[in-house]
Amino acid sequence: MQPYFIAEVSSNHNRDLDRCLAFIETAAGCGCDAVKFQLFRLDELFAPEVFAAMPQVTGRRAWELPEDYLPVLAQSCRRHGVAFSATPFSLQAVHALQPHVDFYKIASYELLWDALLHACAGTGKPVVLSTGMAALQEVAHAADVLRTAGCRDMTLLHCTSGYPAPPEQCNLAAVETLRRQFGCAAGWSDHTVHAGVIHRAVHRWGAQVVEFHLDLDGDGAEYASGHCWLPHQIAPVISQIRQAFSADGNGVKEPAPCEEQERNWRADPQDGLRPLRAVRAGLEAEHA
8 A cells, every 4th residue: 555645844834824835735746645734832832941941942933833824724735635634732732623634643742641642532533643752662651542532543653853863763663563563554754854764664664654844945944954855855755656556566467558569579489489470470461
């Protein structure tokens, strides 16, 4: 089955609705299946001690997605044939997103917060959970919370929460560990901006979902960190993977349509010469 590609806009929207809509159109054009935003308010994201010790963090208020964008973004996604998703970073955000999203995405940093997991699962919508930084027992607890709270469609994404993540620290084999251990869909959330890593995640480790951070032009708030793909980088990766899966076929050993003409030019079983004797007879007739 072909992987499901999620374009993560993150905070690269720059609080510009037209830019948000351009992300959706671009992601659809790149071959994505879903576009994901984030819904947070800085005062609900960090403890007061953080602001006191690191006042520069307050600059991230410019990264907040306006809540009134949500219905417009959801409608645009439907118009472009992609699913709309968002990551809630508060319980209020879960409620605000419920009428609009096709599925919830929970970030790796919120994996330990049972109340948020419970709230997302309780909506009855599918939940995708990133597992960056987590040990297996922590993932097990989160998966149990989701399922106990009613989640019937859970996807776990292996993730290395480095920005960017070094390929040699990606441990892609953990994708298979998650699928086997928890009996659910498993995939890869990418921070490497490395085409080979995504190909390996899909073709060797069977990633059923691939999430990646997208920027339009290098002007997004998070692009400088080095973990965001540009459209011209990710579009060929998605296209190559789609083409590779189209090569699987049905498994029946039979001539392909493009081989039909060439079949006539095989060695004839009577004398070992090409083409088949019936074709030679036709050639003779044409030149008689």
